[in-house]
Amino acid sequence: MNKIWKGRISGNTNESVDEFTCSIDIDAKLYNQDIAGTAAYTIGLHNVGIINGQELKNILTGLVKIKKNIENGKIKTGKYEDIHSLVENELYHLVGEPALKIHTGRSRNDQIVLDERLFMKNAIVDMLEKMLNLQKAVVKLAQKEKGGVMPAYTHLQKAQPVLVSHYLLSYFDKFNRGIRRLIRNFNDCDYLPLGAAACTGSGYGLNLDLLKKLLKFSVLDSNSMDVVGSRDYMADFIYSCCMIMLDLSRFSEDLIIFNSQEFGFIDIDESYCTGSSIMPQKKNPDILELIRGKSSLVAGNLIQIITLLKALPSTYNRDLQEDKKIFFNALAETTSSIDMFSRILPNIRFVNTNMEKAAKSGYMEATEMADYLVSKGASFRNSHNIVGKIIKYCMENQAGLNSVPLDILKKYSPLFEKDVYESIKTESCIDSKKVGCGTASSEVEARIREAAGKISQIEKDVKSLAGRTTDLKEIIAIAGK
């Protein structure tokens, strides 16, 4: 194995050591970023006279070739220690001596941060696009289910009737926070780490503003020791993934329960279910279960990056190499889960008859009845007690609240009048919740309209972020000007 770090030591490491320390099987995923970063950096070296015009031209052409060769599978990545060595060595095969200059004034310590940040910016834009699809699916479903009512649960006990759309929009709010975090993550990793070199800074009078422009970063980092040793951008992003997965795990849990025969609230299209190898009648919500399970993986990824960083001495330590495993795992599980959720949602049918039936049983109009008494002048706490007693009566007599005769009601409180029956209808229960966050149908409709507006705003934002990512082609184009 050809090492670029042979200095005072021979570099003839034990073979098992090579295998143990190599990271190429993981960081090969960063080839695009490493090549783009090297292109920009070489332009920077040319700018300060380290590399001449012809060398620059050759190197850029070489880098384009290497990219192609990797994509065509013509390069055996396995024989290199890491992606940086691969690029430098392959470039040497293609352009000779000038390749030996590309590491001037930089180190793998700042280079890996650069690669990770470039990759992450792309990954965040991709994830945001998937989140947008998910949001659209949520809002579309909320729109479609506009008329439907269902029970809202607390403690998995029937609480109050609610619009199905209102329930669905509760996830719109959750996912919006997820989107907000991702956008911040993008901005927080939009710092150019080049110039930090090994840990104390680069010494060739590099024009970092030029590099920043070429690589489309917004800010320069301000302390080299911090740059090479910190991984906040990675922890922050994995945390964001974890929170999205938590929301998906809760949505999954709801739907798995709603999908039980006992609830019978939803029906998932066969094409999004699997069966059993032994029980012929089975139609299982495997996708939702897998997403719920995957949330555990990403939670573990978060603790991995945290434990990795805990009590690590300043600047670069080799432990940090493991950050990529953690990152790529969290990224893959989260991206595929978001994507799959946005796909399964339109394949879920709400069984409105069952939901409505459930919404009309279980004494869920009790709070409304108490509110009724308040409207007649009672205090809420007393009303609460009175209605509690009426429910006991109902249970003993197997009656619904709306079927208790007025004279009986009056025994519990003289405030009851005939209009109580109107006020405790399911529809009244729902439409009385006329606050911005409430389930009244007028409010929910307003929220759906707002949601559409929010989505188009986010779409614009994401498009703008996409414009702040870059690749080899763009860099070469800018350099050409």
Added chain:
Amino acid sequence: MNKIWKGRISGNTNESVDEFTCSIDIDAKLYNQDIAGTAAYTIGLHNVGIINGQELKNILTGLVKIKKNIENGKIKTGKYEDIHSLVENELYHLVGEPALKIHTGRSRNDQIVLDERLFMKNAIVDMLEKMLNLQKAVVKLAQKEKGGVMPAYTHLQKAQPVLVSHYLLSYFDKFNRGIRRLIRNFNDCDYLPLGAAACTGSGYGLNLDLLKKLLKFSVLDSNSMDVVGSRDYMADFIYSCCMIMLDLSRFSEDLIIFNSQEFGFIDIDESYCTGSSIMPQKKNPDILELIRGKSSLVAGNLIQIITLLKALPSTYNRDLQEDKKIFFNALAETTSSIDMFSRILPNIRFVNTNMEKAAKSGYMEATEMADYLVSKGASFRNSHNIVGKIIKYCMENQAGLNSVPLDILKKYSPLFEKDVYESIKTESCIDSKKVGCGTASSEVEARIREAAGKISQIEKDVKSLAGRTTDLKEIIAIAGK
């Protein structure tokens, strides 16, 4: 125990159940927020006619009294189930019937979110102030140690010489990210949850804008089911705590190592050390070790809140009660660790003679020597190899790089000239790093100046956040107008 939730059930729970389900020993800490929230809410109820003028006056007076009684230890909190029950019941003792109205249109489900957010806004301001103290201590130390040089390490191996101030400022950048997260946390929990009630919204035509103004929130929440079941604001904050603790753990690790007799880089004042019960010579850096240890606690708190939320069905489930234990623990450990770190820093003396001696050994000028060859026209990779060989020579001959005669150097590369000795002086190594993030003394001085500017900007920001918190007195004052 007097329960406010006796409805259809008797409320005569088993005694062991009372003990198991009560949260008063934890949530009593929220008394200030629960009382302030109740005051504002009562004003809101008055605004829609549920409570009349006299009742309002009595209730507000009662709330002031309860606050005082709690602070004077006159209320036995233990006999109540939670802080909400305590306030409602104590108020009943003081003002009678009107107390039974204060729960109209709200639930403990939205109330606890309100209390937590109010508390958190205060807690964040407090933590930010402590972070500011820490930043000031860092910058002051960086200023004080301006002349000092030390080795920068990677892999805990000597890497390159660096200014002590540059090393210290690397933590300024880290802590700045911590501050940025906290400020976002403040804004992210600055949403009024009232109106959500149990889970579907409140039904009394409450003027939420009035409540928002009274309680100094910036935004109204938009989905009741989301409000009562989400704890993002809490997870986000604990994550921020965790990241601050990670930075402190790394700073501690550095200093513990620097404090070893073998490094001998720092000397901690006796008043910030402890000894051994058995070994009379010991002077241990216990504070730094404890902070490093406490970082583990907060990492665990983060996974606690995450695991708590994982796969929980929508809206409120009683599991959420445990969030307060997690939050208060993370808050206490983080706040005290930040505070203690800002106190110990001024009590650390850098032993410059030792640091400088260390900075001048270990072939740390090797990169500079390679850079020298580059400046004479060699490629970096070849220069790197040449210097590697010279170091082997040095090791065999127990020489320093700067003591190898020029004729020997020339054997390794004809590019060496007399000026090489000047260029590899420690001071040259440092001052050549003239990039924004580099250790050149001019750059570091510029960073110190900028840091002072950032601190005063943050001070202003924090002051402005402080103005967005509230308490009972302010609410009553506003109501009085």
Added chain:
Amino acid sequence: MNKIWKGRISGNTNESVDEFTCSIDIDAKLYNQDIAGTAAYTIGLHNVGIINGQELKNILTGLVKIKKNIENGKIKTGKYEDIHSLVENELYHLVGEPALKIHTGRSRNDQIVLDERLFMKNAIVDMLEKMLNLQKAVVKLAQKEKGGVMPAYTHLQKAQPVLVSHYLLSYFDKFNRGIRRLIRNFNDCDYLPLGAAACTGSGYGLNLDLLKKLLKFSVLDSNSMDVVGSRDYMADFIYSCCMIMLDLSRFSEDLIIFNSQEFGFIDIDESYCTGSSIMPQKKNPDILELIRGKSSLVAGNLIQIITLLKALPSTYNRDLQEDKKIFFNALAETTSSIDMFSRILPNIRFVNTNMEKAAKSGYMEATEMADYLVSKGASFRNSHNIVGKIIKYCMENQAGLNSVPLDILKKYSPLFEKDVYESIKTESCIDSKKVGCGTASSEVEARIREAAGKISQIEKDVKSLAGRTTDLKEIIAIAGK
């Protein structure tokens, strides 16, 4: 604050440092163990002539007094740094000079390990007793519900009919593994750490076998550096707690779902439920939710102890002080959850009519029907396919499998005969599972009998472990002989 470690340093630490480094509010819980350990150790010092007979007598009397004073609240623990300082200082007040000898040849580093292990042995016995109560409650319920049938679920979808007792016994097996782990934990912390002193061993020719006997340990530790720096016994125990909590969280999840109105499988006695402050009809399974939530806390405790130990240098570091917070939290949450679960179980009524009804719908006899075809000579995979088609037919015709006429069945497979109806009865489905781990009633009855046998064996084991714990009184008694 009076420090026992004043050596070369003054001990006049900064007040905030005292507060930050003190652990007395946590380790005061170890007073019993610290006193018992000190008694035994003093006897050991007497044995090698460091302490004379009169001094020993005075010290033992003094220790008895200190124990009583602590229990009567006569000692203000707050003014001491930790429990070891408290005991040494209080003893000095009582007996003067001889008290200054009790630390001879030991250190707080080995003393805290001793205290923790002594405490843990007691705690494990206590937890085992609670686990036994839980097991008894499970078996009792399994016995009581003997006749009942219910659906077994996979993927929360109806799978096959099963005996309620069989379902309950699945937790017996889980809890048995929990018990097995705890017993191992006891044995794994049954090592005497004394003699390790600060980290290299004690130098007074102590008779460790005497100390082992006095303190009822089974084995001597074999490396002092390992003793003072390892916390395996603690991590192991917290892991065991975590696994018990996971089992309880799953049992809780089952029961919370069974308790929903939609399932309606169980009814929890009112005295073990709570209501809602706003919704009068609510009867919530709070205890089960809290236990489910607490499982998250203990999972976090596990990661706390692990992160604490990660990459800590050998032997004692002050970080380890935080272990006690972690341990006491995990212990308290787990113990109370086990206890509460054993209390709620007898207060759960299985609603057999609902369960049975559920067990007879949902095509759960499908596997049995496939097995029937196998018994007639078909291959299982083909049978599985045939039955799948019949179920489609049933769904289209809203029929149950048992109501499809034979001639129709024969269209799907000529192997069907009249006896198929008998073979797919719910009872047949259950009783055909005649393997040791199957739900056939004969098997389940055998398992219940075996469970009773296992319980009495464990009772004996726990009693024997209890005999291997000790306290001050016993130590003094042995010393008196």
Added chain:
Amino acid sequence: MNKIWKGRISGNTNESVDEFTCSIDIDAKLYNQDIAGTAAYTIGLHNVGIINGQELKNILTGLVKIKKNIENGKIKTGKYEDIHSLVENELYHLVGEPALKIHTGRSRNDQIVLDERLFMKNAIVDMLEKMLNLQKAVVKLAQKEKGGVMPAYTHLQKAQPVLVSHYLLSYFDKFNRGIRRLIRNFNDCDYLPLGAAACTGSGYGLNLDLLKKLLKFSVLDSNSMDVVGSRDYMADFIYSCCMIMLDLSRFSEDLIIFNSQEFGFIDIDESYCTGSSIMPQKKNPDILELIRGKSSLVAGNLIQIITLLKALPSTYNRDLQEDKKIFFNALAETTSSIDMFSRILPNIRFVNTNMEKAAKSGYMEATEMADYLVSKGASFRNSHNIVGKIIKYCMENQAGLNSVPLDILKKYSPLFEKDVYESIKTESCIDSKKVGCGTASSEVEARIREAAGKISQIEKDVKSLAGRTTDLKEIIAIAGK
């Protein structure tokens, strides 16, 4: 994709669903176990007459072929959903109809548990063998370094002088606990899960004792619902991995610090180090850093399996599919880290001159001097104070404890005599620690001898465990008899 679970549903799942739900890329690693398990199970089906003699013969021959084909890369695994489908379908291609019988009376739910346990038994034996190599390397080094002395540290501050061998043996004790856990893990997963089928048990009168014998399990499981839903064996094993990694992380941390130029205690052979791409002088302990980093990964794996199981409903849920990712990751990182550690240890040279020099400075004889005073009749606490003062004197006069003249010593305590100088020699400090766990050279030599004995005992135990694993060949051989 050919699904074995097509029942009532078509099985034409969406393509993205196939990709999302398939596990073949992970569970293909279980091919050996799935084939062996199927062979044994087929023999069992033959035993109860489901499969005739010729069919059995064909199937066994087919299974041998499939194994070979997989190993030769002749089977494209990607087109199957999981390893079970692969084997059943490939078998069908080879032997036709009889292949459709092999799933009779079993389910993928019990089959995957079988595969995992069979795999785990092998993996544990393999890991134990690697742990044995590690232990041998530790003991060999302890033997080699017998004469060497070094400082023992607490709080990373010099504490007391200690033998290098004693330090090394502290890891022998740690690793022994790791081995003990692994052996238990083996026994705890040595239960036959077959017979559990989907969740309620198998219905064909299978002779489980025959299967147990064929597959070399020791115990039958006793509850089918527990079998298919529990993963204790996996969590237990990952916990064991995590604890081993923690010990390795601490050993690494020690060695990384010892390897710093400032400590200079060890020298790692070049073939086990790497250099820097920019700094020619670097020789970094990357292997140790990577192992320290990898400990974080495994800690995360533990929390992954725990979070996965938290609050999962009883029996099998698809979430459990993710267990294999977690398991294989933890297994790979732990196995390679143990292996690498056993390889690097013999390549570490202890620089005895540096260690000894360090052992003789830093007032580490202070405890011994206090012990000296105790031996002359002083109390330990007073002696501790006296020596503290002498150290202050030494620091002010830049003297060592052993160079303070007797008359000065006598000013601090009249008990000092000439023999004090002998008693505080480094050698005396070490050899006075004559307890079983102490560093006295006679004790350490005894421990080394014992360690050798323990190793050979464990070697025997591991060999015996190896005899309790099985493979296809052995099963066919037994069946042939």
